[in-house]
Amino acid sequence: MITTRETERKARQDRRFISKETQTSAKYLRRIEELSGAPEGMEPFLETLGRIYVDMKGVDTGRKTIGTYCVMAPQELIYAAGAVPVKLCSGNYTAFFVGDDIAPRDACPLVKAVAGFKQTGLMPVYEDCSLMIVPVTCDCKKKIAGMLSEQCNVMTMHIPTSKGDDEIDEFVSQLYDMAARLEDVTGTRITYDSLAEAFRITGRAQYELSEFIRLKKEKPYLIRGTHAMTIMNSAAYMPAEDWAAALHKVNASLKSRAKSGQLVTNKKLPRILLTGSPIVFPNMKIPLLIEEMGGIVAGDETCMGERGLYDPPVITDDSFDGMIMALANRSLRPCPCPTFADNTQRIYRLKQLIKDNQIQGVIYHVLRGCLVYDFEYKRIEEELGQLGIPVIRLESDYNEEDVEQLRIRIEAFIELIKLRQEPGKRSTARREI
Amino acid sequence: MKKKIIITALSCAVLGALAYFAYVFPFYEFEQNDYDTSLDKILSLDYLKMLAPLFIIVGLSVVGIILIILLRKRMLKKDKTYSRFAGRARSGKTPKQKPIPYMIIRWIVMIGFGFMMIWGGLIFGLRMSSVSIPILSCPWNTEQMTESSCYYLSHLSELFDLPIKNILLFFGSTLLFIILLGRAICGFLCPMGLIQDIMDKLRRRTKTEGIPANEKLYSALTPIKWALLLIFIGLCFIGGNFCNFCPAVATSPILAGMSTSLYVSGFIMIFVLIGGFFKRRLFCNICPLGYFIGLFHKVSLFRIKKDCTACTECGACYEACPMGIKQIYTERGKANVTDANCIMCGECVKCCPEDNALSLTCAGLKLYTSSRKDIMSGYDPMKK
Numbered sequence: 001m002i003t004t005r006e007t008e009r010k011a012r013q014d015r016r017f018i019s020k021e022t023q024t025s026a027k028y029l030r031r032i033e034e035l036s037g038a039p040e041g042m043e044p045f046l047e048t049l050g051r052i053y054v055d056m057k058g059v060d061t062g063r064k065t066i067g068t069y070c071v072m073a074p075q076e077l078i079y080a081a082g083a084v085p086v087k088l089c090s091g092n093y094t095a096f097f098v099g100d101d102i103a104p105r106d107a108c109p110l111v112k113a114v115a116g117f118k119q120t121g122l123m124p125v126y127e128d129c130s131l132m133i134v135p136v137t138c139d140c141k142k143k144i145a146g147m148l149s150e151q152c153n154v155m156t157m158h159i160p161t162s163k164g165d166d167e168i169d170e171f172v173s174q175l176y177d178m179a180a181r182l183e184d185v186t187g188t189r190i191t192y193d194s195l196a197e198a199f200r201i202t203g204r205a206q207y208e209l210s211e212f213i214r215l216k217k218e219k220p221y222l223i224r225g226t227h228a229m230t231i232m233n234s235a236a237y238m239p240a241e242d243w244a245a246a247l248h249k250v251n252a253s254l255k256s257r258a259k260s261g262q263l264v265t266n267k268k269l270p271r272i273l274l275t276g277s278p279i280v281f282p283n284m285k286i287p288l289l290i291e292e293m294g295g296i297v298a299g300d301e302t303c304m305g306e307r308g309l310y311d312p313p314v315i316t317d318d319s320f321d322g323m324i325m326a327l328a329n330r331s332l333r334p335c336p337c338p339t340f341a342d343n344t345q346r347i348y349r350l351k352q353l354i355k356d357n358q359i360q361g362v363i364y365h366v367l368r369g370c371l372v373y374d375f376e377y378k379r380i381e382e383e384l385g386q387l388g389i390p391v392i393r394l395e396s397d398y399n400e401e402d403v404e405q406l407r408i409r410i411e412a413f414i415e416l417i418k419l420r421q422e423p424g425k426r427s428t429a430r431r432e433i
Numbered sequence: 434m435k436k437k438i439i440i441t442a443l444s445c446a447v448l449g450a451l452a453y454f455a456y457v458f459p460f461y462e463f464e465q466n467d468y469d470t471s472l473d474k475i476l477s478l479d480y481l482k483m484l485a486p487l488f489i490i491v492g493l494s495v496v497g498i499i500l501i502i503l504l505r506k507r508m509l510k511k512d513k514t515y516s517r518f519a520g521r522a523r524s525g526k527t528p529k530q531k532p533i534p535y536m537i538i539r540w541i542v543m544i545g546f547g548f549m550m551i552w553g554g555l556i557f558g559l560r561m562s563s564v565s566i567p568i569l570s571c572p573w574n575t576e577q578m579t580e581s582s583c584y585y586l587s588h589l590s591e592l593f594d595l596p597i598k599n600i601l602l603f604f605g606s607t608l609l610f611i612i613l614l615g616r617a618i619c620g621f622l623c624p625m626g627l628i629q630d631i632m633d634k635l636r637r638r639t640k641t642e643g644i645p646a647n648e649k650l651y652s653a654l655t656p657i658k659w660a661l662l663l664i665f666i667g668l669c670f671i672g673g674n675f676c677n678f679c680p681a682v683a684t685s686p687i688l689a690g691m692s693t694s695l696y697v698s699g700f701i702m703i704f705v706l707i708g709g710f711f712k713r714r715l716f717c718n719i720c721p722l723g724y725f726i727g728l729f730h731k732v733s734l735f736r737i738k739k740d741c742t743a744c745t746e747c748g749a750c751y752e753a754c755p756m757g758i759k760q761i762y763t764e765r766g767k768a769n770v771t772d773a774n775c776i777m778c779g780e781c782v783k784c785c786p787e788d789n790a791l792s793l794t795c796a797g798l799k800l801y802t803s804s805r806k807d808i809m810s811g812y813d814p815m816k817k
Binding site: 163165168173176177179180183189190191192193196197199200203204206207210214244248311312314315316317318319320321322323325326329330333334336344345348349351352355 | 514515517518521522523524525526527528637638640641642643645646647648649741742743744745746747748749752753762765780784786805806808809811812813814
């Protein structure tokens with residue numbers, strides 16, 4: 001029996017939640033907008049994030065939305081079933097505080113925030129989902145899948161711990177299950193043609209992304225990493241066609257920038273690679289701090305960032321089964337996720353990114369309680385140390401209490417890189433300041 | 434390893450016995466073998482009669498392929514997840530990358546050389562017939578442009594009865610080609626490879642599921658490959674004739690207008706066609722001659738080079754590789770990833786999405802390098 005007092009209390013809590021949530025999101029959106037050097041054509045991405053988090057609206061497309069919690073659930077299948085995928089991994093501070101009471105203390109903040117959103121039931125992106133697909137990449141994801149299934153339709157996917165032929169075969173059969181489940185939810189049949197069309201939709205987005213990465217690689221100061229991460233983050237809430245079209249405009253403006261030699265800055269800012277636990281809007285404090293303290297995020301290796309859409313599926317067999325095989329292969333084999341027991345390939349990936357983007361320092365981001373990423377820090381620090389690349393580990397949580405501490409550490413790290421720069425370069429940099 | 438040797442010995446005995454007694458099992462026998470060839474014969478209606486065994490082989494292969502597809506459909510009917518998606522419309526096309534010069538050249542060379550190996554002598558006259566190339570194109574067909582080394586390699590006992598000049602010419606030209614081209618011979622010149630690649634193209638056109646890359650399949654094929662090499666080289670010494678067993682007999686002599694009787698080779702050709710349809714270049718995986726050339730891969734000039742840092746281990750090369758070479762994506766140290774099985778078909782480079790991660794080189798010269806632009810070219814909005 002719910003009394004009027006209880007409903008009133010709930011309504012008051014909800015109002016407080018909404019006002020706090022919109023305020024923090026709006027604040028971070030404003031900070032991203034205020035950062036200098038944003039390329040032309042950024043507006044659709046900022047608008048999308050604003051619509052979802054500030055206006056609190058859904059992904060309005062007229063199609064059903066399917067929530068995913070990891071890039072290992074292939075978007076192509078969702079598009080083929082006539083639905084739109086949204087990535088629901090959350091970075092929201094307000095929802096984190098709600099989730100803090102539900103999830104255990106040591107659970108990671110990302111999962112706590114998801115639990116918080118589902119508990120309040122106020123976020124349209126979460127509430128609109130007809131199905132949520134949770135690939136079990138860590139213990140927290142496993143338990144959140146259980147919690148979510150009490151309130152909505154959830155499908156879990158088993159992620160193997162290695163990438164042998166048998167594991168790929170098993171994952172293929174899981175993708176068939178996923179396809180069947182999607183058909184049941186959307187009522188649209190996944191055929192050869194619709195799947196091929198879905199490949200074209202996401203392929204178009206990946207084409208634009210590869211152009212974007214190529215442009216960035218050629219000139220490291222063409223765009224700020226925070227803006228690049230904002231673009232990548234908004235891909236979670238935009239249909240791939242719209243996202244590709246918007247990114248096409250950004251690419252065009254970057255091309256004209258590169259031609260006219262107009263860069264974000266003329267100073268030799270330290271180029272930093274951001275890797276580790278996912279960085280999800282509005283938890284953009286680390287990239288924002290790096291760029292506000294005079295560094296530049298020249299590369300990111302996080303799954304809500306460029307990694308999410310980086311690897312294209314390669315069709316080697318033109319049958320329906322061949323396409324599913326290509327998806328399974330793309331999802332597992334190139335993925336440098338620490339959920340796999342042997343993840344040496346991530347070190348090579350980082351080394352390649354360091355070479356491509358002329359990285360001078362690596363910031364290893366660990367969300368509190370994100371054990372799998374934390375485990376890999378030591379190895380990566382050793383390997384990159386041999387290359388002479390300094391690495392620091394930044395642990396953060398979904399609140400603003402640690403901002404000052406993070407600021408000090410990031411500032412010191414940037415100073416360290418500036419000191420390590422060649423003396424000649426350093427003096428020119430000083431003169432410019 | 435012990436198990437593999439036992440299987441090799443066993444299959445050696447079985448296949449060896451089959452090869453030895455091959456002449457007892459006629460596939461198609463002409464009353465009288467007629468090895469004469471002329472252009473008039475090819476242009477006359479009699480030519481169709483000569484082609485009869487070929488028609489039978491192709492017909493039986495088609496029947497076999499259809500039977501296998503139907504059988505697989507029946508088997509998958511019981512499987513709930515797979516059967517749900519079977520039998521749905523498939524009129525659309527998968528996104529394709531734009532044609533690549535290397536692949537176009539390869540196809541032109543394959544078709545051109547295949548043509549020359551069948552009718553070359555008839556049209557242009559025999560000019561290079563003393564040169565031996567190690568390919569599996571039947572030397573019964575005297576009209577082929579060059580000699581094929583397979584005859585004397587499988588009849589070593591006869592080789593040493595030849596004059597010394599011929600022996601030197603044989604070894605000289607064979608070794609020269611092996612060193613210059615290595616297994617690129619398989620990928621570019623061998624007519625058996627052309628036939629199998631055509632079967633694979635047919636499968637892709639009909640959008641039929643093939644057999645995906647599978648370690649178990651490849652490791653099961655290795656002992657058979659070893660056994661076949663032993664039979665290929667050793668059978669002549671115990672009085673057998675590998676040619677009655679060789680699938681290549683069933684193509685080029687017939688097409689050149691010879692009425693040659695077929696023995697077990699006809700059956701094996703059916704296996705090659707059906708196998709090549711479902712698994713690209715299945716026969717190349719057990720080909721004794723190809724394996725023999727592969728033994729020299731460390732000295733031949735064609736190489737596959739890899740930038741191990743750029744590789745993301747996506748395994749697309751492994752999925753695309755018709756020879757199932759796995760170390761091409763697992764290798765993390767050496768720059769040279771050429772394997773004894775590699776036939777230089779370039780599929781791995783074509784499928785590699787990373788810039789400069791894989792490249793095909795000849796004597797240090799880069800012929801073909803992987804690039805993301807090529808992979809993504811099918812999605813370019815400007816080119817539509």
